[in-house]
Every structure is written in structure tokens, then in C-alpha cells.
Amino acid sequence: MFKARKYKDLIVLKPLLAAMTILEKSYHRQFSRILKDPVFCYDDRGEDILKTFAIKVELSGESTENILKIYYLKKHFPDISLFIQTNP
Known part of the structure; x- marks a missing residue:
């Protein structure tokens, strides 16, 4: 921003x-x-999460938001093994 x-x-x-x-x-x-x-905790730093996936903080948009969502889903529900992303 x-x-x-x-x-x-x-x-x-x-x-x-x-x-x-x-x-x-x-x-x-x-x-x-x-x-x-x-109660789920969402207090991990976004910069650290993005660094894990080799994504720069300067990038923003839907893909970056999806990476953060996937990170927290895997953190809170470790049994998840498949993600499917579709585009219209």
C-alpha cells in the first residue's frame, strides 16, 4: 500500500x-x-508467510490472498491434502 x-x-x-x-x-x-x-489464530506475519513461498511483499492481488488463505487452512486443518483453483 x-x-x-x-x-x-x-x-x-x-x-x-x-x-x-x-x-x-x-x-x-x-x-x-x-x-x-x-478459536483459530491468524497472527502470523504476512511477510513471513509470503517469504516461505518466495513471493515478494510488494505483490498484491488475488493470488497473494489465496496463498495466505491456503497457509491458514493448512495450519488449522492439517488433514487437507488437495486444493483446486478454478477460474471462470
Whole structure:
């Protein structure tokens, strides 16, 4: 975001993401008795995750987001063995 000079987006989205995380945790506590879902942790640094896959931090887009999603899916559900990505 810094290289693309999207400072306004960063100023707006960072607090919004923090607020959503707090709200999600509070709702998860309320519904965890019913859902019986474990609390997942998403606190690994994105830079470190992308470095594992030899992807530069400067790259952004759907592919980068998919790599992060796959990383956390494998972390939280280690039994997953196949991912299929389709394009329209």
C-alpha cells in the first residue's frame, strides 16, 4: 500500500480490520457453546508467510490472498491434502 501511495486506504482499513477482529472474537465467545468450533489464530506475519513461498511483499492481488488463505487452512486443518483453483 505504501508503494502505491494508498495512504488513505491504509488509514481507513487498518482500524476497521482491528474493530472487526475484536467484534468477531466477542461473537465467537457467545456462539462457541452452540457451534463447538475452536478459536483459530491468524497472527502470523504476512511477510513471513509470503517469504516461505518466495513471493515478494510488494505483490498484491488475488493470488497473494489465496496463498495466505491456503497457509491458514493448512495450519488449522492439517488433514487437507488437495486444493483446486478454478477460474471462470
